[in-house]
Amino acid sequence: MKWTTPAGKYNFWHTELLEQKHLMIAGAAGSGKSVLLNGIIYNALFSFPCDVPGGKQFILIDPTRVELCIYKKLPHTLRYASEPVEMFQALQYAMALTEERYKAMQRKRLRLYDGSDVYVIIDEFADLMTTQARRVKPLIQRLAQIGRAARVHIILCTQCPIARVIPTEIKVNFDSIVGLHTANAQQSRNIIGVKGCELLPQYGEAYYIKPGAALCHSRNIPLFTDEQIAAQVKWWTDQAKPFQFLRRMFKKTV
Ligand SMILES: Nc1ncnc2c1ncn2[C@@H]1O[C@H](COP(=O)(O)OP(=O)(O)O)[C@@H](O)[C@H]1O
Ligand SMILES: [Mg+2]
Structure with missing residues (x-):
């Protein structure tokens, strides 16, 4: 299947990626992982930032400290973490939120939570795993296993999803995978299971695995400029x- 970029701001493929259970974006350095991630977040910003059906909220984990910090002040952002301790706490927060949602589901007798989608977004996952794999791995594994029914999704970016970086127990839960350009066929096999990513251009195209469908080739991945993203972020922060x-006032009076 082929996607082309619609002229408008609202991108079809990104919206589809937002609907997946958990998503892995992998490719070589400079292959456009962060560009795609920013596009996904940009498209999520067309939704309300509250816990209502259709709402979208983020827990951002940004080991490089520069890629996601623009979204820190958004009303959609529940937690932003860039320091090692904060990153662990943010994942603990995501786990607590998931458990809270399960309790609510139990009370309401639901199988699928009836509120917002929460995205745990991790840029440069390998960095997180090299610094604190022991603490973080069980949390991510549990989130990947039980998050879906609570509408808690993981979106992670990584250079090469080898077992040392993404343990198989975690990887099996990612049934949606975007493979961007890789240096060689072996890396492509690690990502999408077959060769092919090494033949993609440096950026702008990807192979996409989605559950229950054949491998798709996506072309023309759009680049949302910093100005576009900043304008969207400013609109939301002004609204908030x-x-x-009011929140500050409330805190003062109590
Ligand atoms: N879809 C795209 N369209 C246009 N330029 C792109 C695209 N993807 C990546 N680029 C270019 O490549 C650069 C590196 O992309 P980036 O997402 O930062 O790579 P990665 O995170 O994989 O290391 C970007 O700054 C941009 O100039
Ligand atoms: Mg990057």
């Missing part, structure tokens, strides 16, 4: 200002 003011 009165609420933040």
Whole structure:
């Protein structure tokens, strides 16, 4: 199947990626992982930032400290973490949220949570795993296993998903995979199971595995400019200002 970029701001493929259970984006350095991730977040910003059906919220984990910090002040962002301790706490928060949602589901007798989608977004997953694999691995594994029914999704970016970086117990839960350009056929096999990614251009095209469908080839991955993203972020933070003011007032009076 082939996707082309619609002229508008709203991108079809990104919306589809947002609907997946958990998503892995893999490719060589400079292959456009962060560009795709920013596009996905940009498209999520067309939704409300609250816990209502159709709402979208983020827990951002940013080991490089620069890629996702622009989204820190968004009303959609529940947690932003860039320091090692914070990253662990953010994952603990995601786990607690999932458990809370399961309790609510039990009360309401639901199988699927009836609120917002929460995305745990991790840029440069390998960095997180090299610094604190022991603490982080069980949390991510559990989230990947039980998150879906609670509408808690993981989106992670990594250079090469070898077993040392993404243990098989975690990888099996990622049935949606985007493979960008890789240096060689072996890396392509690690990502999408077959060779092919090494023949893709440096950036802008990808192979996409989605559950229950054949391997797709996606072309023309759009680049959302920093200005576009900043304008969208500013719109939302302006909307949220009165609420933040009220929250501050409330805290003062209590
Ligand atoms: N889809 C795209 N369209 C246009 N330029 C792109 C695209 N993807 C990547 N690039 C270019 O490649 C650079 C590196 O992309 P980036 O997402 O930072 O790579 P990675 O995170 O995989 O290391 C970007 O700064 C941009 O200039
Ligand atoms: Mg990057």
